[in-house]
Amino acid sequence: xxxxxxxxxxxxxxxxxxxxxxxxxxxxxxxxxxxxxxxxxxxxxxxxxxxxxxxxxxxxxxxxxxxxxxxxxxxxxxxxxxxxxxxxxxxxxxxxxxxxxxxxxxxxxxxxxxxxxxxxxxxxxxxxxxxxxxxxxxxxxxxxxxxxxxxxxxxxxxxxxx
Amino acid sequence: xxxxxxxxxxxxxxxxxxxxxxxxxxxxxxxxxxxxxxxxxxxxxxxxxxxxxxxxxxxxxxxxxxxxxxxxxxxxxxxxxxxxxxxxxxxxxxxxxxxxx
Numbered sequence: 001x002x003x004x005x006x007x008x009x010x011x012x013x014x015x016x017x018x019x020x021x022x023x024x025x026x027x028x029x030x031x032x033x034x035x036x037x038x039x040x041x042x043x044x045x046x047x048x049x050x051x052x053x054x055x056x057x058x059x060x061x062x063x064x065x066x067x068x069x070x071x072x073x074x075x076x077x078x079x080x081x082x083x084x085x086x087x088x089x090x091x092x093x094x095x096x097x098x099x100x101x102x103x104x105x106x107x108x109x110x111x112x113x114x115x116x117x118x119x120x121x122x123x124x125x126x127x128x129x130x131x132x133x134x135x136x137x138x139x140x141x142x143x144x145x146x147x148x149x150x151x152x153x154x155x156x157x158x159x160x161x162x
Numbered sequence: 163x164x165x166x167x168x169x170x171x172x173x174x175x176x177x178x179x180x181x182x183x184x185x186x187x188x189x190x191x192x193x194x195x196x197x198x199x200x201x202x203x204x205x206x207x208x209x210x211x212x213x214x215x216x217x218x219x220x221x222x223x224x225x226x227x228x229x230x231x232x233x234x235x236x237x238x239x240x241x242x243x244x245x246x247x248x249x250x251x252x253x254x255x256x257x258x259x260x261x262x263x
Binding site: 115 | 233234237238240241242243244245246247248249250251252253255256
């Protein structure tokens with residue numbers, strides 16, 4: 001696509017007192033252990049969230065009813081330093097298989113000494129999601145599962161004391 | 163992070179995600195005054211997350227239909243919370259690991 005990216009990337013960073021291989025292991029292999037339960041795409045509550053450990057692997061959730069809902073694919077799998085996955089969700093909060101409409105999440109792990117790791121997350125190409133008219137429509141109509149997701153988010157936020 | 167980092171603004175954003183609303187309707191559902199709601203709405207509008215339209219005599223606010231800005235704000239929030247959770251899990255796993263040795 002030749003359009004100028006109009007949506008700035010999201011950047012997050014955290015430094016952890018563990019070796020770099022350990023940080024990568026927890027992030028990628030134990031994704032299910034830490035991913036906040038309230039953030040999911042499928043309708044049922046989430047039973048498990050998984051990143052398959054290989055290029056081309058799936059990034060998906062399994063609901064408590066056993067149904068699976070894809071979030072994206074693994075583009076780069078370079079333990080223990082780099083991981084890139086796509087996040088390709090359309091306006092109905094369903095997996096969109098078209099790679100042209102996929103946003104990307106890059107995670108970099110840099111050793112900051114033997115027992116310290118800096119982890120940087122960049123979620124970019126968010127405007128590619130917006131190139132899909134359905135994202136606009138779901139929000140404009142106010143009836144899509146966008147609202148359902150936000151409502152769940154709101155409930156989860158209320159449960160957590162500020 | 164700024165726009166939705168404020169708890170009242172996040173609450174307004176979430177209420178508007180469910181129903182387009184006027185300032186008065188928002189103020190009824192929140193523990194803040196109408197002027198405070200107006201102030202937060204102005205920040206959300208300036209940030210591109212919210213738009214307003216005239217409906218008869220009242221002004222109704224809703225999430226920006228050009229949804230990518232709203233989506234970005236939402237994803238920003240997700241990553242902030244997810245990284246905090248990851249930080250906690252990784253350090254807990256790290257200390258287990260040291261005890262194992």
